[in-house]
Amino acid sequence: MDVFWHQRDLRIADNRGLAAATANDTTLAVYLLDNRVVGSIGERQRAFLYAGLRQLRAEYRHHGSDLVIRAGDPLEQLTELVAAYDAETVYYNTHYNPARRARQRRINDALPTKSVGDLTLVDPAVLDASYRSHSQFYNDWQTLEKPAPARPNTEALATVSDETPVPPLEAAVELPEAGYQAARDRYDQFLDDGIETYNDTRDDMHLAVEQPIGAVSRLSPYLAAGMIGIRELWAAATERYETANADSVRRNIEKFRYELSWREQNYHLLYNNPNLPTENYKQIPNPIAWENDPDQFEAWKAGRTGYPLVDAGMRQLEQEGYIHNRPRQNVASFLTKHLLVDWRKGADYFAEKLVDFDPANNSASWQWIASTGTDSVDVRIFDPVAQLSKYDDQAVYIKAYVPELRDVAAEKIVDWPNLSTAERDELAPEYLEPIVDRNTAYERAQRVFEQALGNQ
Numbered sequence: 061m062d063v064f065w066h067q068r069d070l071r072i073a074d075n076r077g078l079a080a081a082t083a084n085d086t087t088l089a090v091y092l093l094d095n096r097v098v099g100s101i102g103e104r105q106r107a108f109l110y111a112g113l114r115q116l117r118a119e120y121r122h123h124g125s126d127l128v129i130r131a132g133d134p135l136e137q138l139t140e141l142v143a144a145y146d147a148e149t150v151y152y153n154t155h156y157n158p159a160r161r162a163r164q165r166r167i168n169d170a171l172p173t174k175s176v177g178d179l180t181l182v183d184p185a186v187l188d189a190s191y192r193s194h195s196q197f198y199n200d201w202q203t204l205e206k207p208a209p210a211r212p213n214t215e216a217l218a219t220v221s222d223e224t225p226v227p228p229l230e231a232a233v234e235l236p237e238a239g240y241q242a243a244r245d246r247y248d249q250f251l252d253d254g255i256e257t258y259n260d261t262r263d264d265m266h267l268a269v270e271q272p273i274g275a276v277s278r279l280s281p282y283l284a285a286g287m288i289g290i291r292e293l294w295a296a297a298t299e300r301y302e303t304a305n306a307d308s309v310r311r312n313i314e315k316f317r318y319e320l321s322w323r324e325q326n327y328h329l330l331y332n333n334p335n336l337p338t339e340n341y342k343q344i345p346n347p348i349a350w351e352n353d354p355d356q357f358e359a360w361k362a363g364r365t366g367y368p369l370v371d372a373g374m375r376q377l378e379q380e381g382y383i384h385n386r387p388r389q390n391v392a393s394f395l396t397k398h399l400l401v402d403w404r405k406g407a408d409y410f411a412e413k414l415v416d417f418d419p420a421n422n423s424a425s426w427q428w429i430a431s432t433g434t435d436s437v438d439v440r441i442f443d444p445v446a447q448l449s450k451y452d453d454q455a456v457y458i459k460a461y462v463p464e465l466r467d468v469a470a471e472k473i474v475d476w477p478n479l480s481t482a483e484r485d486e487l488a489p490e491y492l493e494p495i496v497d498r499n500t501a502y503e504r505a506q507r508v509f510e511q512a513l514g515n516q
């Protein structure tokens with residue numbers, strides 16, 4: 061008998077650690093409720109993980125087995141289970157965030173374990189330790205072979221039953237349906253309705269309202285919880301790519317595969333830099349003069365900055381636990397550049413609110429936006445007016461999330477921070493004045509970051 065220890069890999073299909081265990085011996089699947097890990101993530105994501113656990117248990121029961129759930133110190137729980145079932149080895153998939161790594165080390169020191177790389181297509185350890193930009197990473201990454209989906213042997217699952225309940229937890233937002241089947245259905249929908257136009261539609265913010273699944277996949281909550289395997293996604297996208305009958309279709313599918321490489325790089329960064337969630341990745345010669353104004357930070361969180369794009373994005377986060385990638389970039393840029401609030405505060409807030417919070421993607425993306433990460437541009441500042449004009453000129457996304465602006469003409473919404481106070485007041489008396497001046501804030505950010513970089 062072996063034990064397979066589930067963590068953020070709440071699925072049977074394409075689970076490499078489970079495949080390795082079931083290829084070796086009869087396997088007992090377990091999940092450990094560890095407050096130091098699940099207690100540190102936001103309530104919304106925790107509720108989604110618990111819903112996923114219930115689905116996973118149903119899958120095991122369907123195969124005549126069960127998911128054994130234990131709460132408490134993971135080493136103590138695993139030690140007891142190993143003794144009770146006379147298990148030889150504890151298998152698990154390697155996770156890279158610092159808390160999980162520390163936990164894995166403790167368990168490796170005390171029990172016979174085998175860990176397997178599963179989270180990424182390419183094992184982060186096989187690539188160079190440091191790339192300065194995504195394109196350098198991508199050049200190497202794309203030449204490496206990507207493994208086929210793993211196939212656990214469900215015949216080898218232990219015949220057991222366990223009644224330990226999954227804790228009940230309701231989220232304050234509507235969650236996507238959890239579990240592998242829901243993830244697979246969503247991906248199938250995207251393969252049918254979205255992947256062939258993905259490059260053309262992924263930045264269209266009005267589609268975030270009109271075609272939320274399709275213009276992008278919205279698989280991030282499932283990937284972050286490990287409810288679908290990355291090799292399974294890659295294989296299906298690759299099959300579509302290889303059977304596509306037009307260059308334009310191939311270009312769109314290729315863009316989807318390319319976006320997955322960002323996630324791969326972010327894991328590679330976290331693997332090589334365990335401090336990525338807390339320390340600047342880039343060596344910056346001078347301190348960044350963060351303002352960290354508490355009132356402005358609160359206004360940002362509440363979606364009350366008077367910048368329509370920023371407020372719509374933050375309100376989508378509040379209402380759905382998700383933000384489309386384009387506004388996600390903009391709200392992060394506005395916080396770290398226009399308001400000069402330290403990226404760590406924004407990243408922590410996202411970790412609390414996102415259902416798709418992922419330790420690698422979140423910290424690496426915040427650092428990229430804050431110019432402390434791997435962006436090849438020294439100081440990039442997203443201009444919320446230009447961005448809105450380019451990606452939502454009819455203000456469809458804005459009107460969906462900022463009702464105060466529903467009756468205002470789109471061109472006025474796009475230009476909102478440039479209008480006079482009197483005009484703003486007349487057009488939408490309920491909406492807010494911008495909390496910072498667009499040009500002053502932009503120039504201040506430029507100055508502060510150039511100084512930090514030693515360019516001034």
Ligand SMILES: Cc1cc2nc3c(=O)[nH]c(=O)nc-3n(C[C@H](O)[C@H](O)[C@H](O)COP(=O)(O)OP(=O)(O)OC[C@H]3O[C@@H](n4cnc5c(N)ncnc54)[C@H](O)[C@@H]3O)c2cc1C
Pocket residue numbers: 262276277278279280281283284319320322323326383384385388389392410414416417418419421422423425426429
């Ligand atoms: C400040 C900031 C914080 C972020 N925090 C997270 C986070 O906590 N969790 C998270 O999964 N993503 C995060 N992202 C990346 C990106 O915004 C989301 O992955 C994407 O919007 C999820 O929507 P989707 O599944 O429809 O993506 P799709 O466009 O359909 O892409 C499919 C998958 O590819 C990966 N992917 C796509 N774009 C990126 C990207 N730019 N960087 C990394 N991976 C990508 C994701 O796993 C995504 O689910 C963050 C981005 C920014 C700018």
